[in-house]
Amino acid sequence: MSLTSLPDIQFIDTNPDTIRDSVIAVYEAIAEKKLYPGDPVRLFLLSVSNIIVQQRVLINMTAKQNLLRYALGDVLDHLGSRVQTERIGAQPADVTMRFTLSAPQLTNITVAAGTKVSPDGTLFFSANKSYVIAAGELYTYVVCSCLIDGEEGNGFVPGQINILVDPIAFVASVLNTTISSGGAEIETDDHYRERIYLAPEAFSVAGPTGAYEFWAKAADLKIIDVFVHSPSNGVVEIIPLMEGGALPDSDVLAAVLAKCNDKTIRPLTDQVQVVAPDPVNYVVTGSYHIAFEDASDAANIQIAVTAAVAEYRVWQKSKLGRDINPSELTRRILNAGAKRTTITAPTYTTVDNTEVANDTGATMTYGGVDSA
Structure with missing residues (x-):
């Protein structure tokens, strides 16, 4: 049973009419x-x-804070401490x-730890350790981390970070060769709550599915879903999915592997593999009329229909193994105010747990007013 499937609970009656009548x-x-x-007395x-x-209402809210499903903020942190699960802080x-x-120089040139670079002179990245450009070599690659935790440092494409803030003799230029990524805000309550719920699985040393799910989600805050299975004897395959249905890049896959393949987590006989889900491509096409x-x-x-289609596309790819379901698209379009809609694509398609739906485009045409 998941947290969301638990029945809602009220510890005391808060109905104002009942209380008024009783008084x-x-x-x-x-x-x-x-x-x-x-x-006047009344x-x-x-x-x-x-x-x-x-x-x-306050008493009821306070009581519900003792339950994992409802706990928020610092109270949730205290519940996490019971199962030795701390909230993941912001990451650069x-x-x-x-x-x-x-x-090329005759002697080694050192890029010292802490050497700063910047894309604009206001946001800074620094070398996380010292690197050496060996004698006779022209360049070296340096891993730098943003000095501000969070998502602010994400998304700089190759070549955008090109200012050397701390000059180094003979260094003529710097530029990023990868897209800056990995920055994350402090773990949200919903993401943290799910990890706390899975935490007891991590206490086992038998390699249960839930344990691998728990540790995989702990590797990156943007992982929203994980599927774990054994495609062959001794092999454990872990498939993560990112926020918004994005496929994990090589850095995320490496982080999950490092976390789940740790000797304190992985059973001795397990061979852990981490792979991206296979995308099942589809398009959205159709038309709608209003009354x-x-x-x-x-x-x-x-405007509402356009938003509904966009929300459907995100919903469709926000969980591994979620079948491509045009009926859900129809429901959302009708709820947005359309009188009727004709969906020409997609058709209902089964999606395996190792796969994720991936739309390659959407065209929903407004057919005008339906006078019938």
Whole structure:
């Protein structure tokens, strides 16, 4: 059973009507008199009942904070400590830089740890250790980390980071050869809550599926889904999926492998492999009409339908093994205000747990007002 499938729970009744009626009924029974609308005593009791409602809401919220499904913030951190699972802090983006000399030198040139580079003079990356350009060599590659934790350092394409902030003799130029990536904000409550839920699986040394899922998600905050299976004897294959349905890059795959292949986590006989899910490509095409009585709101409905299609595309690829389902697209378009829709693509397609749906484009045509 997952956290989301658990029934909602209320520790105490917070219905304002029930509380109000109860307060008035108790007073009338004690005072042996009827309180009519406008009676000063009744108005006073109504104000008291409002305070009682607010207090009950707070009591209910406080009680629910003891449950993993509802806990937030620092309370969630305390629940995580019970199963030795700490919230993952913000992480800086990393990038590979090429430091190039004006000409090969007769002696080694050192790029010291902490040497800073920048794309714009305001955001800085620094070398995470010392590197050497050997005598006779023209350049070396240096791994640098952003000095600001979080996503701010992500997304600089090759060549954008090209300012050497701390000059080094004979170094003529610097530039990044990879896209800066890996920066992440502090772990969200929802992501952390899921890891806490899976944490007991990690206590086993028998290599259960849940344990590998737990450790894989701990490798990168942007991993939203993991599938673990054994395609052959002794082989454990781990397939992660990133936020927004993105496929994991080589850095993410390496991070998951390093985490799950650690000798303190991996059972001795397991051969761990980490691979990206196979994309199942599809396109979205179709048309929709709106009702005649909604013609005056046509512009807003078109905007809503466009948003619904975009949300469907994200939903479709946000979980491994989620079948490509045009009925879900139809539902979302109708809920956005369309009267009817014709979906020509995709058709219902089964997606395996090692695969993820991947749309290659969407064209949903507005067919006008349907007067029928």
